[in-house]
Amino acid sequence: MNKEEISKLLLLGENQIVEFKEMCKPDAIGRIVCSFLNSGGGYVICGIKNGGVPIGIKNAIQVRLELEKDLITKIIPKAIVYLEVQEIQGLDVVIVEVPGGKDIPYAYNNSIYIREGEKTLKASVNIIKDMIMRRQVEPERWERRFSNADIEVDIDSDELHTTVDATFETRLIVFRDPENLVMVLEDLAVFKYGRLTNAGDVLFTKNPSSRYPQVRVRAARYKTDKTDNAYQDMKSFEGPLGEVLEQVYTFIIRNTPTVSRFARSSLVRQDDSLYPEDAVREGLVNAFAHRDYSDFSGGVSVNIYPDRLEIWNSGSFPDGITPETMASGHISILRNPDIAHILYLRGMMEKLGRGSMLIRKACDDRQLLAPQWTSDKYKGVTLTLFAAEVTAEVTTEVTTEVTTEVKSVIKAVDGELSRHDLQQKLGLKHDEHFRKAYLLPSLEAGCIEMTIPDKPNSRLQKYRLTAKGKQIRKILGKEDQL
Structure with missing residues (x-):
């Protein structure tokens, strides 16, 4: 969220989806976040007095980290919530952005809360029953269904240890026993009742494509255009999601030329990839996190042409999201929250709902044409990055x-x-x-x-x-x- 968007929220004042807090007390914030998860999403801005007057938060970065750990530990089921520190009128404020949850009812510290107008209330028994009934009626997400993977044979222990190691520095999650693979999978919410979920299969098995062929990723570099059908390099990738993501990223960087340029007032040459590496990485992460895994004819594909790079994934934009709103600070709507949560814990998905903004900024910084998103429920979602020469x-x-x-x-x-x-x-x-x-x-x-x-x-x-x-x-x- 940028300063202009924050200023608008401050002017509008508190409402159904916005609450101001003078301090960042974890218990108070946790209850509000829980209510937003159960009620369609919203924002909490800490360091703001009633009336929208900023007073700031001392040691805001440390406060943000402690609050993030508290939310990850005490909110059940697991949910991604984005926290950031922004400076307003010379003061640091902590912003908590909460997407509407897909797995209601959510509980904070074993209690369920809802949003009613500007108030956060403890849910009544009848409301909780209604939430549970709605959840039972709605179709179960593909990533939550049980996989036929054999936990004893198929688990890639190296990939699982990589995830555990990645969380040690941030301490965003505390594992009961980091050496016990089953307990780690349970703590990551991808192993239940003695079985691995599809999310766990895609993320942590040696070869998920043997059960789900649609998880394979195809990448190709073409000499001219696809209609020519003459490609110079083509490869199919399969394996655990994190490993495949890194391999596809390497394929793109290897198959795009380096652009050399001299900065103004400098004799030092600067070498850059043809496409901004941050934009490429964010584009790939978005494709892997938001694709429709249930479509057996779907997947992710990468096509590299002399003048552009296309990253395609099956599925479509969520309701209310258009190509025009992709670069705005909307509350992210997650198609696969369990998969996205683990990418977030691993540091691959750093900013919730901000991938498109980072992609656009990376292209602007390099003075490239704006990235282009197209979406069709039958043809999928395509991100196109344009090379400098195409201008x-x-x-x-x-x-x-x-x-x-x-x-x-x-x-x-x-x-x-x-x-x-x-x-x-x-x-x-x-x-x-x-x-x-x-x-x-x-x-x-x-x-x-x-x-x-x-x-x-x-x-x-x-x-x-x-x-x-x-x-x-x-x-x-x-x-x-x-």
């Missing part, structure tokens, strides 16, 4: 392929506009001329899109820029400044 190609496309009329539409669209408002903004009187020369070419070029594509003639229909349209608009803005 010139896109500029050429703008000046040669996009008509003057389409450029006018791109410049005119601000947010979402109805057809009438857009036509009026362009100063055009003839409806048919506007439709044929401006609206349809802009849609066909992929520069704008309908807000209600399933009902093109709806009276509520509006139009907005696509990711491509936004990129072209950015280039047109630079041209206007010359």
Whole structure:
């Protein structure tokens, strides 16, 4: 969450999803976090007086760490909660971001809490019964189902020890007996009633693809484009998730050239990978954490072209999330919370719901085109990173392929506009001329899109820029400044 977003929350004041606390007392915060998990999510901001006045938290970083350990230890079932320290008006505040939980009811210190307006209340017996009934009616997540893996034969003990070692420094979780593999798996919530869950299988067995072929990952580097079908390197990866993630990352770095450049006022050459390494890693982690594991025809694939890198995963964006909101500070909606929780404990998933923001920032820092996300429930989710060289190609496309009329539409669209408002903004009187020369070419070029594509003639229909349209608009803005 950035400072602007925090300022907005302070101005809005406390409500159903926001609570201010002057201090960071773990028990008080734990009860509120539990209520948010059971009630759709929310934010706790510590170091704020009533009325939204910052007073700060002393030793905020240490306080954050202690609070994080308390929440991880005392909230049952396991849940990912993101904590950060931000400076507001010269004072440090601790922010706790809580996604709505998928495994209600959640308990803190053996008590269940809910949110009612601005209050955190202990859940009544009837409410708890209702929560349990809803959970029983809802289909069980794939990652929670039991695997047929043999705990004695299939477990990759090295991978499990790697996870244990990764938690020692942060102490985010305390294992009852780090040497007892079964107890470690139980503490990680992936082993129940003597059986491994699918999440545990994917994360900690030697070859989960022998039971679930969809967990294999395919990566390829193409000489020109996929239609050419001529690839220079291709590999299929299988094994425990963490190991595969590292291998795919290495494949990408190995198959992309190094770009050398000189910083201003410096004689020292700086060598960088063609794509920002932070963006590549975050893109992969997001794909592994958010993919639809239940789709036997799905998976994760990586395609490397001369001008772009594509990371694809099966599934779709959660309800309410669009490509346009990917870089905003939304509360993360986790498809696979158990898998994401262990990636978080291992330090692979550092910022809950912030992966897309980090990807965009990494690209901005390197002055690359903005990353592009596309989603289709039948085709999956694709993240595209563009190489530095593609900027010139896109500029050429703008000046040669996009008509003057389409450029006018791109410049005119601000947010979402109805057809009438857009036509009026362009100063055009003839409806048919506007439709044929401006609206349809802009849609066909992929520069704008309908807000209600399933009902093109709806009276509520509006139009907005696509990711491509936004990129072209950015280039047109630079041209206007010359």
